[in-house]
Structures are given as C-alpha cells and as structure tokens.
Amino acid sequence: MEKANKWRNLLLGLLLDGIGMLSFVIPGIGEFSDVIWAPVSGWLMTRIYKGRVGQVAGVVAFVEELLPGFDFIPSFTLMWIYTYLIKGGSPKGSNQ
Template identity: 80%
Template sequence: MAEEKDPKYRNLFLGLLFDGIGMLSFMIPGIGEFSDVIWAPIAGWLMTRLYKGRVGQAAGVIAFTEELIPGLDVIPTFTLTWIYTYLLSKKKSLPAKE
C-alpha cells in the first residue's frame, strides 16, 4: 500500500498524544509546573514540525506560551491546530463563484 502524502491522520494522532502529554502535569502536584518549563519549548518545536509555514510558526508560539502559563494546560492546542488546518482552512480553497 502506498504511503499517504497528506499526513492528516498522523497529525491528528500525534496531536492528541502531545495534548495528553501536556495535560499530564496536572497529575503530578508540585512537579507539574516545573515539567511545563521543559515541555513548553518541546511542544512549540513539535508544532512547527507538524505544521509547516505560518500556521506552524504561529501555532508553535501559541503552544509554547500555553504550556508555559500555569493553568492553561487544559487547552488542546495541537488538536485545535489540526481542526483549523484540516477542517476550517479547507473552506478557503473553494473556487469563487462569478
């Protein structure tokens, strides 16, 4: 079977996994916020690898910031970026009616 060129479902799976990892800090009282200092730059970098161009760059900054600020770990940034990329932004590519 040929490999799919569009990594749509791979990005969804990885996004759910990375969002889960980001939310794990709530499970470890006291250590959780320290782990966010380590996870925040990793999450930002991973986001730029999953999504190329301006979307990836903007989402990387948002993921970094969201993971770094205490209490915002519940926001599923990777999943929201997937929704934007594969569901919402596709509507822009429809041909214009004259």
C-alpha cells in the same frame, strides 16, 4: 498519502496534548515540567505544521504551556481542526 498524514497528525496531536496535560496529574512537579515541555511543544508544532501558520501555532503552544493553569487547552488538536476542517487542506509549504 495526504489522507494518511491527516489522521497521523490527529493521533499525534492527541498524544502530544495528553502529554501536555500530564502536569495536572503530577502534583508538585507539574509546573516545573511545563518549563521543559513548553519549548518542546512549540518546536514540535512547527515541525508538524510548516510555514507561517506553524510558526504562529508554535509560539501559541509555547506560551500556552508556559502559563500556569492553561494546560487544559488542546493546542495540537485545535491546530489540526483549523488546518484540516476549517482551512480544508494540508498545511501550506508542508511535505504532506
């Protein structure tokens, strides 16, 4: 089950990073959409990655989405890389 969740989290992260980058595509309403997307992305990050690491990543995702011009940073994908490639496992305290 761990391996399936690992790849599910990657696909979900890529999708969510894509959603976060949509503000570049829609001129005029892009920055307004970030005001809505920033708290949603922070909350989703804490749901996908549990524990202290997920909380920190949630704050980082929130700030990154809220700041103008930083939408190109793939927060969810970077968190996946940190969790599964650098740290080498599942998020601590997660049910995965």
